[in-house]
Amino acid sequence: MHRLLYKEIVVNALAEDLGSGDWTTGSIFGEEEAEAVIVAKESGVLAGLSVAEEVFAQVNRQICFLTHFQDGEKINMGDCAASLRGPVAAILMGERVALNFLQRMSGIATATRAAVEIIRGTRAKITDTRKTTPGLRVLDKYAVRTGGGVNHRFSLADMVLIKDNHIRGAGSIGEAVARVRRHCGFPVKIEVETATLDEVKEAVDCGVDIIMLDNMTTSLMAEAVRLIAGRALVEASGGITRERLSEVAAAGVDLISLGYLTNNSCALDLSLSLL
Numbered sequence: 001m002h003r004l005l006y007k008e009i010v011v012n013a014l015a016e017d018l019g020s021g022d023w024t025t026g027s028i029f030g031e032e033e034a035e036a037v038i039v040a041k042e043s044g045v046l047a048g049l050s051v052a053e054e055v056f057a058q059v060n061r062q063i064c065f066l067t068h069f070q071d072g073e074k075i076n077m078g079d080c081a082a083s084l085r086g087p088v089a090a091i092l093m094g095e096r097v098a099l100n101f102l103q104r105m106s107g108i109a110t111a112t113r114a115a116v117e118i119i120r121g122t123r124a125k126i127t128d129t130r131k132t133t134p135g136l137r138v139l140d141k142y143a144v145r146t147g148g149g150v151n152h153r154f155s156l157a158d159m160v161l162i163k164d165n166h167i168r169g170a171g172s173i174g175e176a177v178a179r180v181r182r183h184c185g186f187p188v189k190i191e192v193e194t195a196t197l198d199e200v201k202e203a204v205d206c207g208v209d210i211i212m213l214d215n216m217t218t219s220l221m222a223e224a225v226r227l228i229a230g231r232a233l234v235e236a237s238g239g240i241t242r243e244r245l246s247e248v249a250a251a252g253v254d255l256i257s258l259g260y261l262t263n264n265s266c267a268l269d270l271s272l273s274l275l
Contacts, residue, residue, distance in 0.1 A: 001142045003054065009135065010054045013097045025092045034088035034274050038081045038102070041269040045113045046081060047071050047146040048105030051139065053082075055098040060090030072109070072146045081270065088274065095272045104136075105143040106268035111261050112147025115242065119249040119256070127152045127235075127255050131263040140262040152257055160190040164214075167192075173199060177206040191235070200224045204231055212257075214238045218247045225252040 038052070046069050053065040063086035069075055081102075084091055115126045126149040132140040141151045153159050162176045170176035173192055180190060191210035192203040197220070203211045204227065211228055213221050215238035225234055235255040236248050248256055 001050065001138070003050070005138050006051050006054060009139065010051065010058055010097070010101075012135075013101070014055065014058055014094070017097050018093060022089070022093045025089045029087075029089040029092075032088050033086060034091065036084040036091050036272055036274045038084075038099070038270055038272050040075045040077055040079050040081060041271055043074070043076045044106055044110035044268040045147055046073055046075050046102075046106050046268075047109035047143040048102045048139065049082065051101045051105065052098040055101065056084065056086075056091065056094045059094040060087055062086045063090055063094070072148075084272075091272075091274070099270055099272060101139065103267035103270050105139055105146075106270065107265045108140060108143035108261055109147035110268055111265040112144050112149040115245055115256075115258060115261070116148040118242065118245045122249040124236075124249040124253055124256050125150050126261075127257045128261050129237075129257050129259045129263075130155075131259040133262075144261055147261075149261065150255075152255075160184065160188055161193070161212075162190065163193045164195070173202045174206055177203075177208060193237075194224070197224060197227060200227055204228055208232055210235055210255075212237050213253065218244070218251055221248065221251040221253060 049067050049071055056063040056065050063084055066083045068080050068082060075081055112126060119126065128141055128144045128149060128151055137154065141154060145151060153161065160180050162173070162180065166176050167173055170179060177190060177192065189209045191212055192208045193212040193214050194200045194203055195214050200211060210233045212235045213224050216224065221236055228234055233255065234253045235257055236253040237257040240248055240256060240258060245256065
């Protein structure tokens with residue numbers, strides 16, 4: 001992930017947290033230097049080390065940030081993720097913001113890796129959704145990739161996804177697809193959300209690229225996969241929990257989109273301590 005993608009995110013986060021200055025740290029410390037470590041308090045998959053490093057670099061370029069792991073690697077409780085050396089005041093001013101990014105991103109990567117492992121050996125891939133924190137989508141989706149998942153569309157401009165409200169407003173799947181093709185042309189990939197087998201048949205007849213099976217039972221998904229018969233990619237979506245992943249993957253879908261990866265994952269517990 002290129003630094004330019006998250007530089008301004010870090011700028012804004014530091015401005016939010018530091019305000020007009022850190023009264024506590026500024027009162028206690030002057031030019032003293034110190035060493036510190038970021039330690040895992042539970043096991044998981046790391047993501048966001050470069051973002052944490054950027055936080056400390058923006059606070060004070062004199063801080064040396066040394067990583068002991070790489071993004072995507074498993075870290076165990078008690079392991080040292082990174083070491084720091086530099087002005088103690090600057091380290092403490094960047095501590096919370098750096099940990100907030102690192103913990104959130106690592107939590108998403110950990111949840112993604114767990115889902116990927118559950119369906120390993122099937123044709124299905126784990127993908128994310130647009131249920132991300134506003135302003136942090138680039139970080140959330142990077143964390144999903146770090147955990148072994150694949151990204152769905154990043155923004156509304158990436159591809160066409162005709163959902164239930166589009167269909168309701170247009171009157172039918174066929175009419176919605178026809179309007180999209182008149183407006184966008186045939187090179188644009190089109191995905192259609194379906195909830196019944198009749199809707200699946202209509203989407204197949206329209207020749208769309210991807211068919212989403214939304215909130216279907218696993219048995220209905222399997223029927224839909226047989227009906228589609230390879231004429232479009234098949235995405236399972238809607239309320240899919242970790243407990244259902246194996247059976248959904250076994251139904252033969254190509255993609256399983258999980259909103260909980262980015263909107264409901266628990267942060268990985270990490271802490272920073274001065275030595």
